[in-house]
Amino acid sequence: MPGIPLLRPRTAAAAVLALAVLLLTLAACSPATGASPPPGSPLPVVSSTAILADFARNVGGDAVTVSSIIPPGADIHTFRLTPGDSARISRARLILTNGAGLDDFLDAAIASARNHGSVSLAVANGLALPVDRQPVASSQHADEDHGDGPHLWLDPAYAMLYVERIRDALAAVDPPRAAVYERNAASYLRHLRDLDEDIARALSAVPAQRRVLITFHDAFAAFTDRYAFERQALAGVQGGDITPQDVVRLLASVRRRGIPAVFAEPQFDEKILRQAAAEAGVAVGVIRSDTLDAQTPTYLAMMRANAASIAALLSERAP
Ligand SMILES: [Zn+2]
Known part of the structure; x- marks a missing residue:
């Protein structure tokens, strides 16, 4: 060879x-x-x-x-x-x-x-978390979400x-x-x-009623379990096609809950998410899940940027 x-x-x-x-x-x-x-x-x-x-x-x-x-x-x-x-x-x-x-x-x-x-x-x-690494505070859907999807590194x-x-x-x-x-x-x-610890501290600025992370694809189960957020997504854990019903469902939820922002992911076409956000009158932040890029070249940088983006757009100080 x-x-x-x-x-x-x-x-x-x-x-x-x-x-x-x-x-x-x-x-x-x-x-x-x-x-x-x-x-x-x-x-x-x-x-x-x-x-x-x-x-x-x-x-x-x-x-x-x-x-x-x-x-x-x-x-x-x-x-x-x-x-x-x-x-x-x-x-x-x-x-x-x-x-x-x-x-x-x-x-x-x-x-x-x-x-x-x-x-x-x-x-x-x-892979399963040992007892001493279980989330301190679990979201209300933690039981059904636990271990849901392959994106475990986001915790x-x-x-x-x-x-x-x-x-x-x-x-x-x-x-x-x-x-x-x-x-x-x-x-x-x-x-x-x-x-x-730094992510938990950054996200402590987000009040309970705004702890809903809305993303393009359903990648953040492990993340939302750990930091006590609910989550919603336009597409499933593997990304894929979006139906008009998906958009309607998401918009209804955003309006009902008064969620001030949704989060696009750079590796996906964000047009549909941006249109939906504009219709609902909410902001669009950026969050990363699957890949690194020039803005966040390491896992540590990606995770810190995600936490900063979520805290900036969902905290009480957010517009
Ligand atoms: Zn993914």
């Missing part, structure tokens, strides 16, 4: 460790034939989304090179793979997808393109679980640098804990 260096075989002990750590969460491809990269050379990692790539870069630091398959700003829910993506997948030692129905359309392509020593991890599959408590799984996967694929991944992850996890 051109471009893939000859690597020393992983020891049996490391293979056993890898299986123990990644039990139930990894589809390990012939772990006995896997190998660590030569000392000093970065571990190639491929992720489906830019947000997963950001997590992997924070955990991997200089020890990894990370690229995402779905380009910044693209709509995950309608994305299709190119031949260049297959080549990148074939060179990767760790392949990260979200799973939980978000990017499962990549599974077949990954299975056929990945190299023999690689590990593929669907980070969100089977920083789930993002922390993502990061822990990525840390464990990197350590299993590349045991000599496990301590590096452990140290980097510990530092980034502290940032995520701070992020959670």
